[in-house]
Amino acid sequence: MTYSTRIARTAAAATVTAISVFGLAACSTGGDSGSADGPVEISYLHRLPDGEGMTPVSEIVERWNEENPDIQVTATKFDGAATDMILKLETDVKAGNAACLAQVGYSEVPQMYVKGLLEDVADEAAKHEDEFSAGAYSMMTVGDAVVGYPQDTGPLVYFYNATEFENLGLPVPTTLDELSADSATAAAAGKYVTAFTPDEALSWLSAQAAAAGDSWFGSSDGGWTVDTEGTGSQTVAAFWQNLIDNKQTLATERWGEAFTQALNDGSLIGHVGAAWEAGFLLDSLDGTPAEGQWRIAQLPDFGAGALTGPDGGSGVAVMKGCEHPEAAMEFNAWLNTQVDDLASQGLVVAANGTPTTSDKMLRQFGGQDVLAELAIASSNLSPDFVYAPGFASLTKMNETAAGVADGSTTVADIFTTAQTTAVATLEDLGLPVSE
Structure with missing residues (x-):
């Protein structure tokens, strides 16, 4: 072990x-x-x-x-x-x-x-x-x-349009600071290198907190411990709040038409997403000039080194x-x-091990050995981030996240919702929670 x-x-x-x-x-x-x-x-x-x-x-x-x-x-x-x-x-x-x-x-x-x-x-x-x-x-x-x-x-990775990045002179981001800088440059040109997706807040933001080094659930002699507002979550919240405040990210539902439309019209040129999205993310670009322009990179360092978090x-x-x-x-x-x-x-x-990348992925990602890149991401999954009973109830995070774009809530509020909901859920299940 x-x-x-x-x-x-x-x-x-x-x-x-x-x-x-x-x-x-x-x-x-x-x-x-x-x-x-x-x-x-x-x-x-x-x-x-x-x-x-x-x-x-x-x-x-x-x-x-x-x-x-x-x-x-x-x-x-x-x-x-x-x-x-x-x-x-x-x-x-x-x-x-x-x-x-x-x-x-x-x-x-x-x-x-x-x-x-x-x-x-x-x-x-x-x-x-x-x-x-x-x-x-x-x-x-x-x-x-x-x-x-x-x-x-489902480790988080970074998808990006290599052609658009080259046209704008953007480096492939390896840190949050670099991703922030890329966001500012791209936004000035009417492009977005990320999308803030409230309908994916539960798994997407918790995975980012894991990538930043947090472990939300633990134990003590008194029972379960819950901390969804640790330093990692604070880093994630500050990063996205800055992009939203400065209109440097596309705020839209991941599974809505606006996301796909932005992908198709070339305004969305980057995306922090789950590795399993590689199988279908670019399907709408088949046969268009953008076919084969995208690539996959490891998730930028959220402050804890070469670490990513689980999204599915x-x-x-x-x-x-x-x-x-x-x-x-x-x-x-x-x-x-x-x-x-x-x-x-x-x-x-x-x-x-590394499976063989399919012909479809090779075509859509410009010949990149996609599955080799995803295998690296899988090996970089945080081993310290585990779920607790009733984790699905934290979908209330999505409800809070829905108000971020119009300013009625903040990104930090999403993690506060996670904290209160997780504690209440464990207690409702009759499980001991240590204060």
């Missing part, structure tokens, strides 16, 4: 206390001998896209089954929303018929564990821990428990009641190290 992973696990140790509130005990799994009467049967529920040009999950699983006759896996695709899948898993666990393995979002892991929906497979997980990004691996931990392996990551991502967890956890984790480790197959699904793979 790496030193940084030990820190990440310790940061969530209060959950062990919290579990007793629910009357649940964390169960470490023992050996898995299988059956003398036939192969071990493992069921796996996922929501990977399985789209055109991708390696189908069924094909990946079939290869495993051919090579491992003693452990046979049946994969099922869930076609509903991620939140609906979580509800299904909770219902199935209570009914005693849940899949043995299931895809779960990192932000869902702590609350699912506290509710008794996930197994602790720490002993099995340790066998392949070093094969994954430390930051991604920490997202599958709750206290000393490990519930599975990470599959994909998921892992494959062992569900409570799985009869063969050891066999399940053997398949889990193998599955999540099939980097080329998983990358074909549009994932930024959490396992170490």
Whole structure:
């Protein structure tokens, strides 16, 4: 176990206390001998896209089954929303018929564990821990428990139009000061090198705080500790407030028409975004003069060095009641190290290694080896930033962020909303919060 992973696990140790509130005990799994009467049967529920040009999950699983006759896996695709899948898993666990393995979002892991929906497979997980990004691996931990392996990551990176940057004489920013300077120069020319996106505030700004060195959730003898207004968050707030006050960033919803329009008309020439956006961000530029002009760089230094934060991502967890956890984790480790197959699904793979960049990405990003760049970002994920139960309730940050553009709220107010909401949510869940 790496030193940084030990820190990440310790940061969530209060959950062990919290579990007793629910009357649940964390169960470490023992050996898995299988059956003398036939192969071990493992069921796996996922929501990977399985789209055109991708390696189908069924094909990946079939290869495993051919090579491992003693452990046979049946994969099922869930076609509903991620939140609906979580509800299904909770219902199935209570009914005693849940899949043995299931895809779960990192932000869902702590609350699912506290509710008794996930197994602790720490002993099995340790066998392949070093094969994954430390930051991604920490997202599958709750206290000393490990519930599975990470599959994909969403580290923040910097997208930029290299042609426009060259035309304006802008350096690719490596620090916040440089990004601020670029913003001023670009704005004077009617361009924006960033967009402030209030509808993404929860994951986007928390990831930036992580990149600035903050860890929002920790533990003490009194229970969970919450600090969403630390020095890192203050750095992030000051940076964006300055750009907004000086009209040097495009303030618009990420998933609204204005963002795409600004991309298409060339007024938006840079974007701090999640790595998984590389798969579709530039689709609207196909066949236009801007096709092939964009590139990806590492996130500028927010003050903590070569560090980035998590904006999305998921892992494959062992569900409570799985009869063969050891066999399940053997398949889990193998599955999540099939980097080329998983990358074909549009994932930024959490396992170490660099998958092959697709022809589409090579075309859209001017021949850049995009997935090699994203693999670096994945390895730079903060290993000390973990989520707490009820993290999804912090979507109230988005509501506060919606008022930033017109001045009715400030960026700092967003982090204050995160603080009050996180504390209230943990208390509502019956979890101890240390003052």
